[in-house]
Amino acid sequence: xxxxxxxxxxxxxxxxxxxxxxxxxxxxxxxxxxxxxxxxxxxxxxxxxxxxxxxxxxxxxxxxxxxxxxxxxxxxxxxxxxxxxxxxxxxxxxxxxxxxxxxxxxxxxxxxxxxxxxxxxxxxxxxxxxxxxxxxxxxxxxxxxxxxxxxxxxxxxxxxxxxxxxxxxxxxxxxxxxxxxxxxxxxxxxxxxxxxxxxxxxxxxxxxxxxxxxxxxxxxxxxxxxxxxxxxxxxxxxxxxxxxxxxxxxxxxxxxxxxxxxxxxxxxxxxxxxxxxxxxxxxxxxxxxxxxxxxxxxxxxxxxxxxxxxxxxxxxxxxxxxxxxxxxxxxxxxxxxxxxxxxxxxxxxxxxxxxxxxxxxxxxxxxxxxxxxxxxxxxxxxxxxxxxxxxx
Amino acid sequence: xxxxxxxxxxxxxxxxxxxxxxxxxxxxxxxxxxxxxxxxxxxxxxxxxxxxxxxxxxxxxxxxxxxxxxxxxxxxxxxxxxxxxxxxxxxxxxxxxxxxxxxxxxxxxxxxxxxxxxxxxxxxxxxxxxxxxxxxxxxxxxxxxxxxxxxxxxxxxxxxxxxxxxxxxxxxxxxxxxxxxxxxxxxxxxxxxxxxxxxxxxxxxxxxxxxxxxxxxxxxxxxxxxxxxxxxxxxxxxxxxxxxxxxxxxxxxxxxxxxxxxxxxxxxxxxxxxxxxxxxxxxxxxxxxxxxxxxxxxxxxxxxxxxxxxxxxxxxxxxxxxxxxxxxxxxxxxxxxxxxxxxxxxxxxxxxxxxxxxxxxxxxxxxxxxxxxxxxxxxxxxxxxxxxxxxxxxxxxxxxxxxxxxxxxxxxxxxxxxxxxxxxxxxxxxxxxxxxxxxxxxxxxxxxxxxxxxxxxxxxxxxxxxxxxxxxxxxxxxx
Numbered sequence: 031x032x033x034x035x036x037x038x039x040x041x042x043x044x045x046x047x048x049x050x051x052x053x054x055x056x057x058x059x060x061x062x063x064x065x066x067x068x069x070x071x072x073x074x075x076x077x078x079x080x081x082x083x084x085x086x087x088x089x090x091x092x093x094x095x096x097x098x099x100x101x102x103x104x105x106x107x108x109x110x111x112x113x114x115x116x117x118x119x120x121x122x123x124x125x126x127x128x129x130x131x132x133x134x135x136x137x138x139x140x141x142x143x144x145x146x147x148x149x150x151x152x153x154x155x156x157x158x159x160x161x162x163x164x165x166x167x168x169x170x171x172x173x174x175x176x177x178x179x180x181x182x183x184x185x186x187x188x189x190x191x192x193x194x195x196x197x198x199x200x201x202x203x204x205x206x207x208x209x210x211x212x213x214x215x216x217x218x219x220x221x222x223x224x225x226x227x228x229x230x231x232x233x234x235x236x237x238x239x240x241x242x243x244x245x246x247x248x249x250x251x252x253x254x255x256x257x258x259x260x261x262x263x264x265x266x267x268x269x270x271x272x273x274x275x276x277x278x279x280x281x282x283x284x285x286x287x288x289x290x291x292x293x294x295x296x297x298x299x300x301x302x303x304x305x306x307x308x309x310x311x312x313x314x315x316x317x318x319x320x321x322x323x324x325x326x327x328x329x330x331x332x333x334x335x336x337x338x339x340x341x342x343x344x345x346x347x348x349x350x351x352x353x354x355x356x357x358x359x360x361x362x363x364x365x366x367x368x369x370x371x372x373x374x375x376x377x378x379x380x381x382x383x384x385x386x387x388x389x390x391x392x393x394x395x396x397x398x399x400x401x402x403x404x405x406x407x408x409x410x411x412x413x414x415x416x417x418x419x420x421x422x
Numbered sequence: 423x424x425x426x427x428x429x430x431x432x433x434x435x436x437x438x439x440x441x442x443x444x445x446x447x448x449x450x451x452x453x454x455x456x457x458x459x460x461x462x463x464x465x466x467x468x469x470x471x472x473x474x475x476x477x478x479x480x481x482x483x484x485x486x487x488x489x490x491x492x493x494x495x496x497x498x499x500x501x502x503x504x505x506x507x508x509x510x511x512x513x514x515x516x517x518x519x520x521x522x523x524x525x526x527x528x529x530x531x532x533x534x535x536x537x538x539x540x541x542x543x544x545x546x547x548x549x550x551x552x553x554x555x556x557x558x559x560x561x562x563x564x565x566x567x568x569x570x571x572x573x574x575x576x577x578x579x580x581x582x583x584x585x586x587x588x589x590x591x592x593x594x595x596x597x598x599x600x601x602x603x604x605x606x607x608x609x610x611x612x613x614x615x616x617x618x619x620x621x622x623x624x625x626x627x628x629x630x631x632x633x634x635x636x637x638x639x640x641x642x643x644x645x646x647x648x649x650x651x652x653x654x655x656x657x658x659x660x661x662x663x664x665x666x667x668x669x670x671x672x673x674x675x676x677x678x679x680x681x682x683x684x685x686x687x688x689x690x691x692x693x694x695x696x697x698x699x700x701x702x703x704x705x706x707x708x709x710x711x712x713x714x715x716x717x718x719x720x721x722x723x724x725x726x727x728x729x730x731x732x733x734x735x736x737x738x739x740x741x742x743x744x745x746x747x748x749x750x751x752x753x754x755x756x757x758x759x760x761x762x763x764x765x766x767x768x769x770x771x772x773x774x775x776x777x778x779x780x781x782x783x784x785x786x787x788x789x790x791x792x793x794x795x796x797x798x799x800x801x802x803x804x805x806x807x808x809x810x811x812x813x814x815x816x817x818x819x820x821x822x823x824x825x826x827x828x829x830x831x832x833x834x835x836x837x838x839x840x841x842x843x844x845x846x847x848x849x850x851x852x853x854x855x856x857x858x859x860x861x862x863x864x865x866x867x868x869x870x871x872x873x874x875x876x877x878x879x880x881x882x883x884x885x886x887x888x889x890x891x892x893x894x895x896x897x898x899x900x901x
Contacts, residue, residue, distance in 0.1 A: 062882045065879045380779075382885070383779040383780040383781075383885045385885075385886065386808055386886045386887045388781075388882065388883050388884055388888070389882040389883070390882050390883045391883075391885065
């Protein structure tokens with residue numbers, strides 16, 4: 031048992047995607063890691079108020095579904111972290127003032143959205159010098175800022191649909207100017223909060239009279255907004271990728287939507303991915319239950335999308351795992367970058383399964399990639415001797 | 423240790439005993455053998471739970487009440503002994519108090535034995551006698567199916583193929599003992615063209631008795647393999663029992679699977695043989711096998727029939743071909759035969775392919791003999807896959823042959839050469855490993871300590887391009 035690697039799976043968080051994170055962690059990460067048999071799993075839950083908890087009970091989805099979590103949080107001690115050249119979880123054993131310590135070998139962040147997927151957690155883990163799964167600080171921050179991601183990919187020559195961006199304060203101070211900027215685009219448009227995932231706060235705008243409402247929704251969720259021109263003859267595709275220096279693509283996946291539809295949060299997670307489907311339907315399937323793998327595209331377009339996805343992964347500095355969403359004008363065969371998701375919901379394991387990688391192999395590979403990246407980082411020189419202090 | 427003691431004296435102990443009785447089909451011998459090798463009664467029911475039948479409820483209640491009475495008497499004697507300061511009473515009281523779990527685990531077999539001797543057996547004898555009259559008076563073609571393996575499959579194939587053109591009845595599922603035949607006889611309308619009866623063999627003399635009762639006009643012997651050797655002791659003894667069907671038929675209208683190696687030496691010249699090459703003058707060729715099903719062509723003189731089935735496994739071609747040949751003999755049209763064969767599909771837990779997480783498992787968990795293992799491994803070898811995984815706990819009821827059978831099994835697995843072999847840890851695992859090692863298997867071997875965990879998490883370890891063959895599954899009473 032002692033020779034087993036200890037993996038902390040961190041999930042939950044102060045984010046609108048808190049619940050999605052719980053499902054990703056328990057169903058798609060903890061379960062296969064346990065089945066693999068070679069790891070000791072320590073679930074670490076970040077509550078909506080930002081408190082950290084660590085307990086084996088948190089591996090059980092029923093704890094969250096039954097509401098038992100509220101009672102647990104009232105009684106359980108909160109977790110402290112020691113980042114003394116490695117990460118150690120510390121909590122009170124609630125027995126004679128003793129404390130319980132657990133040294134962590136690898137961290138598996140299962141965070142979606144703000145304060146977790148956006149690089150904040152990765153910064154903490156970098157400070158602790160502990161291997162962790164997924165993109166680093168910079169790539170996570172770029173990926174989780176749709177504006178920044180577009181700026182980086184555009185500068186690398188990767189095509190996007192026409193887009194503009196502004197801060198919430200711009201709308202308040204210069205509404206006319208902001209609307210004039212947006213007017214350079216052709217309807218229909220998509221108005222999106224810059225930092226949120228899972229399609230939260232996104233509105234499709236077909237005409238000018240719907241625009242203000244969409245902008246208000248977006249700034250309700252974020253202080254930065256991106257407005258994109260809709261793509262004609264649209265085929266939306268997504269490409270899960272894993273790897274560090276030599277990324278491996280899974281299969282190009284095509285959500286099966288009509289051109290006028292898009293996946294909002296409700297469609298993605300609450301209706302089994304079926305637009306107009308029964309509310310409260312198969313939430314386990316999500317968008318993943320309503321897509322075509324591999325995408326039904328001409329070979330040249332398919333190959334071009336794979337190439338574009340890998341290029342986006344490279345130029346944004348992704349590592350470990352990510353998912354690149356792309357938009358294709360099927361008539362002109364133009365492939366355009368849409369956004370990156372540095373921690374795909376459920377790891378997009380359904381796609382990896384189709385690509386020939388089982389859930390266990392996937393998490394195993396991700397742990398291996400995290401360790402490889404960490405070992406490589408240890409070879410980088412971080413100290414430099416100078417006489418600066420003596421001269422001061 | 424504490425868990426073991428709690429499991430012995432705990433409130434669920436009567437239910438556990440009832441579960442053990444039910445799992446061993448209320449057979450006293452296997453129940454007591456299981457009882458005495460059990461250390462922790464809290465860990466008995468892994469794979470299933472107690473089915474709450476009337477008999478189970480009565481037994482469980484009887485055990486609980488009996489134990490409670492013994493506890494009360496023990497406490498009364500103990501208190502009396504303490505009050506009167508009588509040492510013998512105190513010791514007797516303690517002995518009574520501590521012994522109730524063992525006492526009642528054994529007392530319970532007494533009413534079962536009495537009921538079996540004085541109620542169940544006479545009732546069964548009467549029902550069997552009545553069924554003999556029904557079978558005798560029935561004018562249908564009566565096909566008896568016997569063998570160490572493949573009986574249920576053969577019966578179901580005959581039923582499916584012949585039903586397209588004929589009125590056919592067959593014994594249900596794997597109900598294949600005298601009392602099941604008696605129940606089946608009661609349901610016959612008398613208008614059936616063909617009646618199919620499966621003979622289960624459990625102990626010497628069984629098949630001869632079944633034949634005497636059901637009076638078949640045609641006999642099919644599906645194969646011979648080491649099975650139920652705890653009762654038969656030797657393969658020869660099992661063969662004699664199965665072949666008593668041919669004796670009853672005076673060696674006429676007997677169809678024998680010529681692909682069963684051990685059966686060959688018992689084959690008489692009067693018998694008709696069937697195989698994947700030929701049957702009753704029909705030639706079989708163009709066999710194509712995929713995970714989705716098989717196709718083949720049968721031809722005789724100018725007659726040529728192209729057939730497709732959802733079944734998988736080359737070993738089934740011979741059985742299907744016999745069904746086709748018999749259907750032709752019974753006057754069925756080619757169209758009916760083609761439609762009947764097309765309707766044949768894998769039976770539950772027998773070479774049944776299922777797609778999971780993009781990959782395929784082949785569920786053959788009802789397969790419990792070496793010939794079935796051979797057939798499954800041949801199929802695994804023939805199918806194309808990125809990664810092939812073979813999963814088994816081994817075979818049960820192999821008697822003194824257990825070691826040889828499992829070493830042979832290991833060699834067969836090595837010959838099929840899957841990428842990975844998963845063995846459910848039990849008393850035969852090391853013998854399978856010996857066989858694998860002696861045949862030079864170089865793939866990955868995993869010894870799984872928690873079979874249930876493995877089976878319930880297959881979706882986590884399989885992906886597109888994988889084929890995983892699951893052969894046999896041990897219930898809780900086998901270790």
